[in-house]
Amino acid sequence: MSRERRAKSHEPRAKMKRTLFINLLLPPYSPLTKGGHRGVKKGGVGGLVLFTLCSMLYALCFPYMVDARVKGKCKDCHSMHYSYEGREMTYGGRAGPFPALTEGGCIGCHGQAPYGTENIITIGKARIPQVLHHMQNGDLAGGNFYYVADGYNPDYSRGHNVAEISLQENPPMDVPPGFIRSVIIPGGIGPADWPGQRQLTCAGTWGCHGDRTIEDPYKSIYGAHHTDDSEIDGSTVGKSYRFLYGITGKEHKDWEYLATIDNHNGYRGDMNHSSMDTISYLCGECHARFHPHANLGGSREVGQVYNSLWLRHPSDIAFSTVHGGFAGSEYQGYVRYSLEAPVAYSRPTGGEEVVDMNSIIMCLSCHRAHASQNPDILRWDYDKVIAGSTPSGTSCLTCHTRKGQ
Amino acid sequence: MTEEVEPGKPQYVLKNVLCVNCHSNSDRDTIKILGGARVPVVNNTVKPVKPLAGGNFYYVAKDFGDRKGHNVDGVTSVDTKFQRSPPGYDRISDPSARGYNPEKPFACAGSNGCHGNRNVEDPFDSIMGTHHADDSDIDGSTTARSYRFLKNTNKVKGVVGLEDDEWNQNSSSKKHNEYSPSIDILCASCHGYFHSKDKTGKERPWFRHPTDIVLPKGGEYTNYNPDFPPPPDRPDLRTYSLDAPVGREKIPGLPSDEVNPGKDIVICLSCHVAHSSPFASMLRWDYDAIVAGEEGKGGCFICHTGKGE
Numbered sequence: 134m135s136r137e138r139r140a141k142s143h144e145p146r147a148k149m150k151r152t153l154f155i156n157l158l159l160p161p162y163s164p165l166t167k168g169g170h171r172g173v174k175k176g177g178v179g180g181l182v183l184f185t186l187c188s189m190l191y192a193l194c195f196p197y198m199v200d201a202r203v204k205g206k207c208k209d210c211h212s213m214h215y216s217y218e219g220r221e222m223t224y225g226g227r228a229g230p231f232p233a234l235t236e237g238g239c240i241g242c243h244g245q246a247p248y249g250t251e252n253i254i255t256i257g258k259a260r261i262p263q264v265l266h267h268m269q270n271g272d273l274a275g276g277n278f279y280y281v282a283d284g285y286n287p288d289y290s291r292g293h294n295v296a297e298i299s300l301q302e303n304p305p306m307d308v309p310p311g312f313i314r315s316v317i318i319p320g321g322i323g324p325a326d327w328p329g330q331r332q333l334t335c336a337g338t339w340g341c342h343g344d345r346t347i348e349d350p351y352k353s354i355y356g357a358h359h360t361d362d363s364e365i366d367g368s369t370v371g372k373s374y375r376f377l378y379g380i381t382g383k384e385h386k387d388w389e390y391l392a393t394i395d396n397h398n399g400y401r402g403d404m405n406h407s408s409m410d411t412i413s414y415l416c417g418e419c420h421a422r423f424h425p426h427a428n429l430g431g432s433r434e435v436g437q438v439y440n441s442l443w444l445r446h447p448s449d450i451a452f453s454t455v456h457g458g459f460a461g462s463e464y465q466g467y468v469r470y471s472l473e474a475p476v477a478y479s480r481p482t483g484g485e486e487v488v489d490m491n492s493i494i495m496c497l498s499c500h501r502a503h504a505s506q507n508p509d510i511l512r513w514d515y516d517k518v519i520a521g522s523t524p525s526g527t528s529c530l531t532c533h534t535r536k537g538q
Numbered sequence: 539m540t541e542e543v544e545p546g547k548p549q550y551v552l553k554n555v556l557c558v559n560c561h562s563n564s565d566r567d568t569i570k571i572l573g574g575a576r577v578p579v580v581n582n583t584v585k586p587v588k589p590l591a592g593g594n595f596y597y598v599a600k601d602f603g604d605r606k607g608h609n610v611d612g613v614t615s616v617d618t619k620f621q622r623s624p625p626g627y628d629r630i631s632d633p634s635a636r637g638y639n640p641e642k643p644f645a646c647a648g649s650n651g652c653h654g655n656r657n658v659e660d661p662f663d664s665i666m667g668t669h670h671a672d673d674s675d676i677d678g679s680t681t682a683r684s685y686r687f688l689k690n691t692n693k694v695k696g697v698v699g700l701e702d703d704e705w706n707q708n709s710s711s712k713k714h715n716e717y718s719p720s721i722d723i724l725c726a727s728c729h730g731y732f733h734s735k736d737k738t739g740k741e742r743p744w745f746r747h748p749t750d751i752v753l754p755k756g757g758e759y760t761n762y763n764p765d766f767p768p769p770p771d772r773p774d775l776r777t778y779s780l781d782a783p784v785g786r787e788k789i790p791g792l793p794s795d796e797v798n799p800g801k802d803i804v805i806c807l808s809c810h811v812a813h814s815s816p817f818a819s820m821l822r823w824d825y826d827a828i829v830a831g832e833e834g835k836g837g838c839f840i841c842h843t844g845k846g847e
Binding site for chain 2 (some may be wrong): 213218232
C-alpha cells in the first residue's frame with residue numbers, strides 16, 4: 134500500500150521544525166463583563182493601560198519566544214519500522230526504508246508536496262520549511278528547488294542539482310565550479326577530490342548542511358533537529374545557522390517568507406574575509422575560487438581589497454573596503470536593506486534596516502542557496518540587467534547604483 | 539477453534555482454545571488459581587488489574603482495535619488489515635521448517651504461534667508436556683526449559699531468561715523478568731524485517747529502529763531512565779525501567795535494578811509487549827502522545843532522553 138504524502142491525500146501526517154511564536158501576554162482578566170457585554174469594568178481603564186504598557190515593554194524586551202528545538206510527535210517524522218498497517222510505505226513515490234527512521238528522508242519532510250502550494254507545512258506543533266513546492270510567490274530564503282527538480286520542467290542552470298531532486302549535471306557542472314581540493318572547513322578538511330560521479334547531497338561531505346567532515350548525509354546532521362539552538366554559535370551542527378556546520382547568523386522565524394527590511398535572516402559576514410563562520414565561507418567550501426579567504430581562493434583568485442581591481446566578484450568584503458574607498462562611491466547609494474540584494478553584517482540581528490559602509494557583500498547578495506527562477510541561481514535575471522537602462526536600486530544595481538538608469 | 543480435523547488422524551479437540559480457556563479469566567485478576575495451580579492470565583474478559591509482563595489480550599479482544607495486540611485465534615477475530623500475514627515476515631528469518639502459514643489461524647503456539655516448538659503445526663502438540671516438565675533450569679534446550687515455553691524450533695536455541703514467579707504482576711525495578719536478546723530472535727521469526735541488519739542497517743543512521751543492539755554508552759543514552767537516577771556512588775549505572783526494559787547478554791541469577799549503557803541491550807520488548815497492550819502497535823506507551831521538545835517524560839524518552847527536553 135502506498136502511503137503517499139499530503140499532496141495526494143489528506144491522511145494526517147506531519148513533520149516539524151523549530152517554531153517561534155510571538156508571545157503575547159493575555160489580559161489578566163477577561164474584557165468580557167458580566168452579562169456578556171464587551172467592555173471595561175469600572176475602574177479597569179487604568180489597569181488596561183498598565184497592562185498594555187507592560188505588554189509593549191515585554192514585547193520589546195522579548196520579541197519572540199523561541200522554541201529552541203523541534204517540537205512534535207515522533208510519529209510525524211519517524212517510522213520506527215518502515216511499516217504502516219503491515220505494509221511498507223512510499224513517500225512522494227519514493228520507497229524506503231529511509232535513514233534515521235525518517236519518513237522519506239530530507240526530502241520526505243522538506244519537499245513533501247512538490248505540487249503543493251504550501252511553503253511552510255504545519256502539522257501539529259511542527260512547522261516544516263519546504264524547499265520544494267509550487268506556491269506562487271512563496272519561495273523561502275534559500276529559493277525553491279522546484280525550478281531545478283526533475284519532473285517539473287527543470288532548468289539545471291537555475292539550481293543546485295541535489296540527489297533525489299535532480300539528476301547529476303553533465304560535465305563540467307558535475308563538479309562545483311571553483312572547487313579547490315582539501316580546503317579547510319569547520320571541523321576538518323574538505324574533500325581531496327570531487328569525483329565527477331559524486332552528486333551533491335543535502336548534507337554531509339558532498340552537501341551543504343551538517344558536518345561536512347562526515348560523508349553520510351544523515352550522520353552529518355544527526356541530532357541537529359533535536360538540539361537546543363536558541364543560541365546559534367556554530368559550535369555544533371544543531372547550533373549552526375540552518376544546520377550549516379560552523380556558520381552563524383540569525384534565523385528568520387518564517388525562513389524569510391513575508392520578510393521585511395527590518396525582519397529578515399541575519400547573515401553573518403566578515404569584512405576582512407578571514408572568518409570561517411560566515412555564510413559566504415560555507416559557499417566557498419565548495420566554490421573556493423570565488424572567495425577571498427586565505428583558506429580558499431584568496432587574493433590570488435579573487436583579488437585584493439583597496440589596492441587592486443577584483444579578479445572575480447568579491448564576497449565577504451565591506452563597502453568600506455572597495456577600491457577607491459567608500460566615500461564618494463556608488464555604494465553610498467545603497468542605504469536601506471534590500472531583500473532583493475541583501476547584505477551581511479558582522480553581528481547580524483535580522484533586524485537591520487540600514488546599509489552603510491560596514492555592510493558586507495556576500496554570496497547570497499546575488500545568489501540563492503538552493504534554486505531560483507534565474508540562471509546561476511541568481512536573485513534576478515542577469516541577462517536583463519542593462520547598464521544605463523535598468524533602474525538603480527534593483528538587481529546588480531542595488532549596490533552598483535551608478536551603473537543604472 | 540477454526541482448524542479442520544484431518545481425516546484419519548487423532549486430533550486434540552481442544553487445541554488453541556484450551557490455552558485460551560485456561561489462561562483467561564472472567565474477573566479482573568491476572569493470576570488465577572485452578573486446583574492448586576497458579577495460572578497466569580493473559581486474557582481477562584473485563585479490564586485487568588495489573589496486566590502481566592506480556593500484556594493482556596483484553597485490549598485486542600474488546601474491539602479496541604487490531605493494532606492493540608496479536609489477533610490470536612480463540613481470543614479475537616482475524617486482523618482486518620494484516621489478515622493473517624505478520625508484518626515484516628521474512629521466510630529466511632523464520633527457522634521453522636514449516637514456516638508461517640497465512641492460510642491458517644494465528645495461534646498461541648506452534649508454527650503459526652509463539653510458544654512451543656514452531657516446527658510443529660498443531661498448537662497443542664507443539665507445547666505438549668511442557669507444563670508438567672521440570673523447568674527449573676531455563677537453558678533453551680527444550681520447549682519446557684525455554685523461557686515461557688518459547689522454544690522457537692529445534693534448529694535454534696530456545697529463548698532464555700529469568701522468569702519472575704508472578705509474571706511481573708508485582709514487579710519493580712528490583713523484581714522482574716530478565717530478558718535476553720534471544721527473545722528478539724523469536725520475534726524476528728515472524729517479523730524478520732524489523733530485526734535483520736540488512737533491513738534495519740548496521741549502524742547509525744538506522745533505517746528501522748534497531749533491536750538486539752547494545753544501549754549506547756554515550757550521548758543521551760547515558761541518562762537512561764532519567765527520572766530514577768542511580769545513587770551517587772554508582773554514577774555509571776542507570777536504574778532499570780519497567781516501562782522500557784533492557785535485555786541482558788548474560789541472564790543474571792536474580793533480577794537486577796541496574797542498567798549498564800554500553801552493555802545491556804535494546805530488545806523488541808523494550809518498547810512492545812508480547813500479547814496486547816492498551817496502546818497501538820502493542821507499545822508500552824501511547825506513541826501518539828510522545829511529543830519531542832516539550833519536556834516530555836517516559837515512553838521513548840526513557841532511552842531517548844535528549845529528545846524530550
